[in-house]
Amino acid sequence: MAMSGGRDDGEPMMEMNTTPLIDVMLVLLIMFIITIPIQTHAVKVDLPQNSNQSAPPVEPQKNKLYIDANGNVFWNSVQIDDVTLRQYLDASLAQDPEPELHFQPDPQARYDVVDRVLAIVKRANVTKLGFVGNEQYRNDF
Incomplete structure (x- = not known):
């Protein structure tokens, strides 16, 4: 773009x-860009603190809940009813660690x-529930 100096008149x-x-x-614009705070993409995680005591690892107890083909419920190979199942679950939740x-369940x-048992x-x-024996169904589908 040329600059004009006006007309001769x-x-x-x-x-x-x-x-x-x-x-x-x-x-x-440059001042605005410089003053923008730097974006930090940090995830704040509370990490456990090391203790001076070296505690041995606790192996949690494992309870087995089995349902046979006739609909009988077994807790560690002992047949129980729904009320006893709830009592056993409450007792196991009171332990530390859970x-x-x-x-x-039996396939039949x-x-x-x-x-009904899963609802109980x-x-x-x-919180620590695992389904055991699912490999028996792998060829069914």
Whole structure:
């Protein structure tokens, strides 16, 4: 863009000089970019603190809940009813650490019995639940 010095007839120049405005805007843009805080992508994790005591690793107790084809419920090979199951679950939850509960229904067990037992386990708020014996179903599908 060429700069004009006006006309020869002495009239004032009608075009505005935008060069100083662009310079000021560039300086403001650079100042704005410099003052933006740096984005930090950190995840705050509370890590466990080392203790001077060396405690041996605790091996949690494992309880097995089995349902046979006739709908009988067994807790560690002892047949129990629903009330006793809830009592055993409450007693195991009171232990520290919470023992694992291995759940294994028979393939021929009725679904409503399995569902009823799982509802009891869920109401007891068991957090360490594992399904055992699922490999017996791998060829069924």
